[in-house]
Amino acid sequence: MPKILSTHTLHPRASAMLTGAGELAVASGLDADTLATEARNADIIIVRAPLPSVLFEGATKLRAAIRHGAGLDMIPMEAATAAGVLVANVPAVNARSVAEHVMFAALALSRRFRMVDRDLRTKGWLAGREHANSNSELAGKTIGIVGLGAVGQAVGHIAAHGFDLNVVATTRSMRPAPDKVGFLSIDALVEQSDIIILCCPLTPETRGLISRERIGRMKPDALLINVSRGPVIDDDALIEALKKGRIGGAALDVFSTQPLPPGHPYFSFDNVIVTPHMAGITEQSMMRMGVGAAGEALLVLANRLPVNLRNPEVVEHYRRRFPADA
Numbered sequence: 343m344p345k346i347l348s349t350h351t352l353h354p355r356a357s358a359m360l361t362g363a364g365e366l367a368v369a370s371g372l373d374a375d376t377l378a379t380e381a382r383n384a385d386i387i388i389v390r391a392p393l394p395s396v397l398f399e400g401a402t403k404l405r406a407a408i409r410h411g412a413g414l415d416m417i418p419m420e421a422a423t424a425a426g427v428l429v430a431n432v433p434a435v436n437a438r439s440v441a442e443h444v445m446f447a448a449l450a451l452s453r454r455f456r457m458v459d460r461d462l463r464t465k466g467w468l469a470g471r472e473h474a475n476s477n478s479e480l481a482g483k484t485i486g487i488v489g490l491g492a493v494g495q496a497v498g499h500i501a502a503h504g505f506d507l508n509v510v511a512t513t514r515s516m517r518p519a520p521d522k523v524g525f526l527s528i529d530a531l532v533e534q535s536d537i538i539i540l541c542c543p544l545t546p547e548t549r550g551l552i553s554r555e556r557i558g559r560m561k562p563d564a565l566l567i568n569v570s571r572g573p574v575i576d577d578d579a580l581i582e583a584l585k586k587g588r589i590g591g592a593a594l595d596v597f598s599t600q601p602l603p604p605g606h607p608y609f610s611f612d613n614v615i616v617t618p619h620m621a622g623i624t625e626q627s628m629m630r631m632g633v634g635a636a637g638e639a640l641l642v643l644a645n646r647l648p649v650n651l652r653n654p655e656v657v658e659h660y661r662r663r664f665p666a667d668a
């Protein structure tokens with residue numbers, strides 16, 4: 343029976359799909375050594391935690407690494423490809439969940455939800471209400487989307503049609519813009535946006551994209567929302583800007599170090615919302631991501647290629663490793 347190792351427990355519907363096709367096990371730890379050791383016996387690994395490159399050197403049976411979700415940064419692509427391992431992801435199926443989280447964050451920051459809730463509980467009704475005078479509506483403001491893929495387009499749609507926001511975006515391909523979206527360069531976008539949404543992948547080009555210089559160009563009351571990956575932002579520069587009151591606030595779902603260590607400066611700001619990398623996690627998206635990942639695993643076990651193969655250059659090498667495969 344083929345072995346499927348998953349870094350995390352899958353949605354019951356996803357595990358049910360794999361019953362009979364493979365023996366499903368959940369990794370007993372997420373550290374590099376444990377993952378590398380347990381992957382040695384696996385035919386397929388389903389990935390929700392960063393994999394070490396070394397895992398691919400010792401995993402001689404491994405056919406595929408399948409991302410449960412969109413972001414491929416958790417899989418060292420070069421090491422996987424060099425080892426002849428197929429890499430796939432499950433794109434777009436959590437985009438609606440992420441977009442709803444983004445709108446929740448924009449509303450929570452604009453309505454100072456953290457401070458209102460805290461002060462109402464600890465200081466009473468009037469203290470909570472005091473914040474409201476400087477609260478703001480979203481309508482008529484400009485939302486700037488960095489990365490107009492599945493998440494960015496879902497955010498743009500809700501923002502334009504549900505909240506009457508003006509939508510501008512910057513994206514790698516700058517293909518014809520969807521309805522109600524105007525394209526800008528990244529520098530113009532950070533200067534002109536009231537709310538900046540980061541939803542691009544982490545790549546060599548996007549690492550540090552929100553630099554000290556770009557944070558310096560933001561409006562003094564700009565809100566920065568990151569659902570991409572932590573290293574897209576220069577943390578030192580953002581922390582300094584928050585300390586000096588140089589921007590209005592931030593909502594951060596992803597961090598350069600995860601889990602965010604206790605006592606991290608981001609915990610200290612009233613105008614910063616922190617969430618534990620959960621923008622894309624809802625009951626609905628967990629089912630869709632799990633089912634999508636299980637579907638890709640079933641294709642590989644049936645000697646076919648995954649639908650969302652992300653390293654097509656591996657196929658020749660893969661076919662040499664598993665000659666019976668498609």
Ligand SMILES: NC(=O)c1ccc[n+]([C@@H]2O[C@H](COP(=O)([O-])OP(=O)(O)OC[C@H]3O[C@@H](n4cnc5c(N)ncnc54)[C@H](O)[C@@H]3O)[C@@H](O)[C@H]2O)c1
Binds near residue numbers: 411413437514515
């Ligand atoms: N926080 C979460 O729970 C969560 C959930 C889903 C996705 N994500 C993150 O969001 C990313 C995007 O997800 P998606 O489903 O929209 O992916 P996607 O592939 O559909 O879209 C990514 C978009 O980013 C654009 N892009 C790439 N490089 C860029 C650059 N240098 N500047 C501007 N735009 C650039 C691409 O052109 C594309 O339009 C994922 O890679 C992942 O890192 C996080």
Ligand SMILES: O=C(O)[C@H](O)COP(=O)(O)O
Binds near residue numbers: 389391410411412436
């Ligand atoms: O990249 C993604 O789609 C998100 O980070 C969610 O991924 P997860 O299913 O591994 O939490």
